[in-house]
Amino acid sequence: MRVGPSQEEIRRSNLGALLRSVHLHGAMSRADLTTSLGLNRSTIGALTADLAAAGLVSEGVPREQRGRAGRPSLVVHPESEHVYVFAFAVEVDRIVAARVGLGGVVLDRHAAVRERGDRSAAQVVAPIADFVRQMQKAAPPGARLVGSAAAVSAMVRREDGFVRLGPELGWVDQPLGEALADVIISTGVDLFPATRLRAPAVPAQRHAPDDDLVDASLARRSATGATGTAGSGGGSGDDLLDGDGDLPEPGEPGTGSDATRPLVQVRNNADLAALAEHARGAAVGCDNVVYLYGDAGVGGGIIAAGRPVTGHGGYGGEVGHMVVNPAGKPCSCGSRGCWETEIGEHALLAAAGRNPSSGREGILTVVDAAGRGDASAQAAVRQVGDWLGFGVANLVNIFNPEMVIFGGTLREVYLASAAQVRSRLNRNALPACREHVRLRTPVLGEDAALLGAAELAFEPLFADPLDFA
């Protein structure tokens, strides 16, 4: 039987909600916070004081009068310079690391070209060590690291960041989460807060939008055989601090209520890009979103009822492997006629008779040629647009989203073939499911997944802000 939340739990949840508001919307006056959170003024005052004492926010007099009567309401600012996370992105062609401050401000960013070829996760993430050291050096004294997360274009196990399959990276069963944790530990960066994060034990926080990303399914560790990124038993997370960087033995079962999460949380890049667009991009205010990301493959990030849909192990949302054409081409996954064999970069380039591995540049050339009247390019774009529309119609029928976002090179493909996509959608999707769906392109650009990783890395802070004090 579940009892009601205690006073302490309610307070913790309110603190998290207030901090999240300031994080997502930037500096807000106490009056605006009162309205948006639905708490009374004195509660907001007390919560703000607690957060300010913990060094997470600061308060100030508004710079300009807005012509309202009465004493101006104090403005609550996120302490962007002093509270930060590390966000990483491991993509097909590049590796990016960023220091992102509370409020989603990118304070520092480093990128390196990823060389193609057979390289293990540990080799690929090696440059990140330098980046972390540099970023740490650039951080002002007293600044606090509150979490780390990484985006990778692969299927990744949620609980420990173990990459099961990353066809474009050439990876099968690579322990990326562990490799990243090793790299960070090797830099000697002060990891204190990040290593003793506790999973939220509070049922009252079930409403948190990213709950299932946060609540890292720790109870399932033993069942799936953790590879030991930060796989310590209940409450013993401080083991990671024991200087020499040795990791605890893998496979110890967590208790689920008071266990550690991985040092670096790792997720699929499309899932994280969806999270970022939902938090501060094209899909702000939309709680049902399908985000499609296309490059060599096609990934998807799905947000339903405001929460990411990632499935049991974290592998969900692989829309690119939805079979649309059983008589189609073989797919890199071993199946036949997957959606990405019809709408991926290879499909468009092959249909237009171009070099199928010319990637993004090739796609732009084909779209440009189609715009200038090249018949074979136009036919190729139309064909891919038709297939794109088929798949979107299926997704719209299943999820009834408010918005479908076309990211990666699918942005160009969608804009060049919108007539086909819309027509297929209008013909094949159910009227009730499609009538309010908006088809949009992303706002955040190529760093969307990186920003999503930052959002994810901040989640533990919102679950219990004072734990970081």
Next chain:
Amino acid sequence: MTDTPLLEVRGLNKSFGPVQVLRDVDFSAYAGQVTALVGDNGAGKSTLVKCLGGIYSIDSGEYLFDGKPVSVHGPRDAAALGVDIVYQDLALCDNLDIVQNMFLGREIKSGIVLDDITMEQKAAETLASLSVRTVQSVRQHVSSLSGGQRQTVAIAKAVLWNNRLVVLDEPTAALGVAQTAQVLELVRRLADNGLAVVLISHNMNDVFAVADRIAALFLGQMCAQVSATDVTHSQIVELITSGRSGDLGLRQNGATA
């Protein structure tokens, strides 16, 4: 969806001498939506838009703004309502910079001198509110801008004056791929920011990429105004070329569906 259109014309007629260009045209545009106006060459798109903008006087018909009947006798009346048209040729001065162009003829003054600082700030704010990142400096001369950047400046100029309805005439014509994508996203953002946008385009991909509603003109008659979630590419092409498509469009006797 808003129930009252921001702008609505009913039974609009317009003749040039013996030639009747528009016959009983109904047209509406809603705030927060992109309404695409499509039709073949000579169907009357430009004439309709110029009637909306007060450049041509209408022979007969009702002009409603915000649900209230208004009379528009010239471009100033339309501008006072908050209706602006961005023409294909953009009407920008090459020898002036972005700020000067955006405030041309409506310069902000402080005393008897121009208030350059305020104008520069407002221009930069407007471009930022449209998430325009391609322009390096608002003091760049328009002659140094690319086609897409010019289009962006022309659109920003229309937005700067708190207009409520912006008509864009072929904004992506003669642009490259990357610039077309940027302008389309800008058009979409205008509507998502709450403006009513009327987009004239011959490119069906542009129309389907951004439009919420599609209005098709055929030989001076409005043959259909439909939601973009209800029609297909081939239906729109049929409406443009023959005035009807299945249940949509003009009936045999000329009435509209």
